[in-house]
Amino acid sequence: MIDRWHDECGVFGIYNNAEASNLAYLGLHALQHRGQESAGIVTSDETIMRTHLGMGLVQEIFDESILAKLPGTHAIGHVRYSTTGSSVVKNAQPFYADTVHGPIAIAHNGNLVNAGALRRSLEARGSIFQTTNDTEVIAHLYARSQKEKLLDRLVDALRQVQGAYSLVVLVEKRLIAVRDPFGFRPLVLGKLKDSFVVTSETCALDLIEGEYIREVEPGEVIMISGEKGLQSSRPLAPAPPRQCIFEHIYFARPDSEIFGQPVYEVRKALGRELAREHPVEADVVVPVPDSGMVAALGYAEESGIPFALGLIRNHYVGRTFIEPEQSIRHFGVKLKLNAVRYVLRGKRVVVLDDSIVRGTTSRKIVKMIREAGAREVHMRVSSPPTCYPCFFGIDTPTRKELIGSSHAVGEIARFLTADTLGYLSRQGLERATSYGPYVYCDACFTGNYPIRPDRPEGTQLGLF
Amino acid sequence: MIDRWHDECGVFGIYNNAEASNLAYLGLHALQHRGQESAGIVTSDETIMRTHLGMGLVQEIFDESILAKLPGTHAIGHVRYSTTGSSVVKNAQPFYADTVHGPIAIAHNGNLVNAGALRRSLEARGSIFQTTNDTEVIAHLYARSQKEKLLDRLVDALRQVQGAYSLVVLVEKRLIAVRDPFGFRPLVLGKLKDSFVVTSETCALDLIEGEYIREVEPGEVIMISGEKGLQSSRPLAPAPPRQCIFEHIYFARPDSEIFGQPVYEVRKALGRELAREHPVEADVVVPVPDSGMVAALGYAEESGIPFALGLIRNHYVGRTFIEPEQSIRHFGVKLKLNAVRYVLRGKRVVVLDDSIVRGTTSRKIVKMIREAGAREVHMRVSSPPTCYPCFFGIDTPTRKELIGSSHAVGEIARFLTADTLGYLSRQGLERATSYGPYVYCDACFTGNYPIRPDRPEGTQLGLF
């Protein structure tokens, strides 16, 4: 999946640290792979909450003078690639609002499936919406709650929403972390000396030299306060865990541990299973960098076929890259990848990617490998065919555009011009993750959605 | 009032023109003197409404490609210098929100005095606030209105607010212009061929080569639609007009006509009255540019003392100007003004400004004139002493900081180191404007506020 410069969202929160905004900055940098479109930090000094949001990379939005204007001992932060809503700064997060209960800031990773209905209902009761973020819905429900206590109000709100949400919430004196009962998106708890940290992936803890404690569990609500320290509760209706398998397959950083398992371990196991399921006589295993790297190592180890870096990535491609005149040609993936002739020439090549979305990029990669002299090109994919759009926080195209939804594997192989094509089976996926099928959400492969979305595909927000 | 790089707000709206966003851009350029902090345009093509907001000057925020992304035949725009709220892009206007009645965009010039109370009441009913703009209050009230018709809903909202508001409102197919019953801030109606235009000052009409029709009158609501054209009504509780006298004294551009009178004419009359009230034997009348220019011409004409440009303004001072090391000195007004020795040397100088706020700048100007060789410096001010803060849209400091509120004229003269000091009397002001005292709001001179603000001075928003 080389053609994706970005994906979904990352969240970070730290409580009780004199360097809160600085550490949030570092944490967001470590989570940059989860969203490159916008970023923001909200801090609290227990009296005043301050916000800075912007479009672009964390390091482009913040500098020393801006961080200095964000004093306070508590902070939450967010990096975002929009899965709903358009690319404008007002959609950047954390979402901040004044309510009857005082100011509140919310950093949200995930997608609500009943946001549209809730929005219409809230509007009918007089609410106005200034963003297209699902998160705004949560803030409205919180503000309208009649409950007396902070936590009860938030729970009141969350009981009305359905979908994926890993939240970090900041009010003046407290920080709250919530993971929805299905646990779609990751969220981990850590410590840095006397400070608590909550964040999407452990790699953010590593950078700030924090200590990993454990996952925030599906359905768990953690409140951190000065008086009572950390308090955990489970006030939401329980549900069977449905953690996003795609985090392990593609999204999370390979140095992170999520859902209780090292990402690296899972990816390598995926490759090994794939080698068992789809062996082929070949000379070299080549990953599509960077997402296919670890699985390719697993495939190579299991198959005994040598691993090689037959595709080199140009890491300088940023958002401002322009393509010259169409009169020459369309460059697309060539701007990012180049084939290594020496590695590929005359070889029977296994090329390994984590998934195939539309198929157009994979087709170009196969072509590129063949032009570099490969004798055979065998495509291997470390997940089952992606046939269904995601409604829980992953930016996939509509069903129609997913080549896996309408084409048999043989047809796809022909489209890619690959000699053979092998997808990992669902059984292989289960084996590799060492869990049963009911622990992960695999709706993108099966259409077996844990919750039915309220919006028919293709009708809203340009998402489906 | 040389030390003010900016002041309050300007609004612009155009209905039924294929070049709506381009014309809004031009209109905002003509209103740039009313606010340099942020600007924005919202357009409607009768189906979709589009927004672009930014910090800075109109010409820095918009370029051809941005204007091209704002298609539509109706547009409203806003330039802003914050009188409430902080300097962040989310406070930029027009304010846009989705409501149960559909999307609405509001461009607002003025200040509500009961915004705080309304906000608290709305919050108590579950509303959340994302900006510190008063305008957001109006949008909430509109959204919560149970009335069936668009106009009734807006009127419903406006009946609850108190204070200054000249509004231009855009919904998908209609444009509405409203001026509060006191008529604090200006608003004029014009035409450009088949298009209606509503804007703060006639200078915006002049630039787009539109035709001035008349003022939107205090308390008037004008709705423009495709089916019925322009419809005027007066659904708000009537009030005696209280048009901001400071618009004539300082804010408006001298080429505009507001409140039914040419600004130039009023300013010149102010100078003439001042000459009658505070004559002095002198050699030259020198204006503080640019705001004191026209009144100085009036003073010179009436007194027979020659007019001269004894102070020259450097128009290149922008917001990014940095002052070098404090180890040298504080430059302040010198960066903007320089004295013309030839004009001032050995002379008895009348220096004319529109008002004195804190007195510190005037003191520097007197000093500068004296250092250029003036024998005597007689300060003349074309308005009465500014003693009370404004609650209706003008950015004045707290009472404590207003030198006029705590010092007698003689004391102020000594502070300024001026030989004499003369302020225009309230009677002189009345004569110059040719109206009675009850037509204008002159609370900044008299403390006679048409509406009592709900927030005690000094307690809120850093304003007082």
Next chain:
Amino acid sequence: MIDRWHDECGVFGIYNNAEASNLAYLGLHALQHRGQESAGIVTSDETIMRTHLGMGLVQEIFDESILAKLPGTHAIGHVRYSTTGSSVVKNAQPFYADTVHGPIAIAHNGNLVNAGALRRSLEARGSIFQTTNDTEVIAHLYARSQKEKLLDRLVDALRQVQGAYSLVVLVEKRLIAVRDPFGFRPLVLGKLKDSFVVTSETCALDLIEGEYIREVEPGEVIMISGEKGLQSSRPLAPAPPRQCIFEHIYFARPDSEIFGQPVYEVRKALGRELAREHPVEADVVVPVPDSGMVAALGYAEESGIPFALGLIRNHYVGRTFIEPEQSIRHFGVKLKLNAVRYVLRGKRVVVLDDSIVRGTTSRKIVKMIREAGAREVHMRVSSPPTCYPCFFGIDTPTRKELIGSSHAVGEIARFLTADTLGYLSRQGLERATSYGPYVYCDACFTGNYPIRPDRPEGTQLGLF
């Protein structure tokens, strides 16, 4: 001459001041009207010379951190609008080079008329040219000089060049100021406590609170060093002074004193002479702001016709201003000027500008005044018809484009659609400046060039 956002160049030098770069920054700010395209500062701490150049306004190019990287007790600076060469940063000045005699930096105001020939000759001897600045020629000649002493080498170079040059030169331990024997461009000497200052206009001295000593005289070379202080010499072949009369008519700031006379005084006298030469029965005298202001005051005083600000300038028009779609209309001068109806309606108007170049802008101004209701429009110009291009540092178009070169006054009046048109005569100009015709260069009116340019008009650099 409203349609000129910029003109030529300004120079500044300061010797022996711990705040040299800060003061150069302020000095350039005061000279910003002399060039808005690029700016630069070179400093010396007597061992190392440091340079910072950029495109844009002084305040956009420099900030605190950049000034902090320019330590040293001596500094020279330059603001530039290109009269030769293209708009690229490598043409920004001061010009800096390493030579066999050590590093040298030159800030140059003026134009050499034999630069092309010298360039060709230098190239023939092996020199290479990296800019299109005339200044580079001087540096080459200096570098090639066989003289032993710094000053002799510079004089050696300057004896070979012909044309206009007011130079400020910095080497590690010395600052040199030179004005060409004709003295085309201004240059003044001042003091700030123990520091010497050399700059184009006295307004730069005023801002830094320096003291004006005297002009650098035509043909004078001033060297300032630590050991010997200020030394003046006159090593260049003497010539009759030919100071640019256009500095007084248009370029210089009215608060400056140049060529030994206050600019304000000269401009006012020009207006008075014009009133005597071209009286007219009228109701109001209106200047084209800002350049026509002072002359209009003179005209009004002499004629007894009241002075009024009938045209208002929008000072927010910067270089980034875009004009919307041509499908509407060409805005041109309207973006900068607006007519004041109240002042002009029904009136017989004298409109006063400093000069007419192509005539197209003046035509629009006449039209604008008439549309504002003027009954008659009488154009008065405070200089004779501009008939010849300038070769000495003023950015005028080719002869062909100068309406004065090909049309009689009556024809021009008809083109402008003015009721009458009156230019100041050359005799009037002489009287107003109180000098004889031989003290000023008035070649733009007479074609009587003090030096013959070596490049035929229209053949080079887009200048002629």
Next chain:
Amino acid sequence: MIDRWHDECGVFGIYNNAEASNLAYLGLHALQHRGQESAGIVTSDETIMRTHLGMGLVQEIFDESILAKLPGTHAIGHVRYSTTGSSVVKNAQPFYADTVHGPIAIAHNGNLVNAGALRRSLEARGSIFQTTNDTEVIAHLYARSQKEKLLDRLVDALRQVQGAYSLVVLVEKRLIAVRDPFGFRPLVLGKLKDSFVVTSETCALDLIEGEYIREVEPGEVIMISGEKGLQSSRPLAPAPPRQCIFEHIYFARPDSEIFGQPVYEVRKALGRELAREHPVEADVVVPVPDSGMVAALGYAEESGIPFALGLIRNHYVGRTFIEPEQSIRHFGVKLKLNAVRYVLRGKRVVVLDDSIVRGTTSRKIVKMIREAGAREVHMRVSSPPTCYPCFFGIDTPTRKELIGSSHAVGEIARFLTADTLGYLSRQGLERATSYGPYVYCDACFTGNYPIRPDRPEGTQLGLF
């Protein structure tokens, strides 16, 4: 060598293509790893040559409108990280100058060792220098040549310089490519339909879908013209080839083929030799990404120890990254690298890097691996100890700072806190590159400089 965001220079030239500037843009993008500080393109339409230079990445400097202003069928381009001279835009290349022989533009990769002496000699003959680029020396020598023909003049110049130079030179109608007789830096020749291409590495050819023809050979001069096509000659004094071995070890992209050998192949062989020379009982081979990747694959294959991605690189670290308050800690390499606990915990780890410069970064990496739970850390380096600075275009610190110059291997191991440390031997290096010792320059390991630099270490330009 993770702590190096950049290195030296890359050049690109294309002759006879309607899309010359677009293709140069793409070519420079492919060469971006060779220099991220500045970039530039010069084009020729056979009459006019046009230049655009800037600071930053290729994609930040150029956009569609800028490329559109660079018409012409021939173009050369340059990306640069300064090895001499300071970081200012005037040092950006290609270097452009007007000479008696017409305009010339030069893109230069390499360093001249007698630039200082030549500069002094040229200055003594009257030349002036505006940059600190060595390239300017070549332009001066070319300009001063008395030869009649273009090529003879260039050769005349090059016969006087000593050091490393791979040049692409553009004059109005011709493009010339030169590689110095030692062939220090790479340069390859290719084709794109009817166009000739010359560039530093084959990866630039790959991106534009050009065809690799061959290397420009050490000492070869290639002139491309419309009339005669490509002409090759060898007018320079021959020398034994001394191609930079560090290009293979570290600089070049692994998908390139330089000096006639695929970079990937050489790096893998380096790893294999290293495994033979420095075997160790271990559980996992971990590369320092990205430069140690391929050698680590070789080491793993040869040793039979599994390869693993135990260090993950954050590719979002750009030049604007700020480190928060020092009060927390110094982050350094942690911003770029993170250890994968799962891979390292309890393991005996071989960590492989291409070289060790100061040792401080390697020490942090060892520490990071140990903190991730490694039981043993064995550092392996795929080149001999770097003991001597490079004078031919690689940015290495002074001898004093090179840990290899003053410490024995055992001492370095202790400094790094590594259990063992093994450098590849010079013999291993020779074997891996399959050439003899006399084909490559390995002065950084041996001090055996092919040419003696004229400047004593540590005295000039901050380089040594």
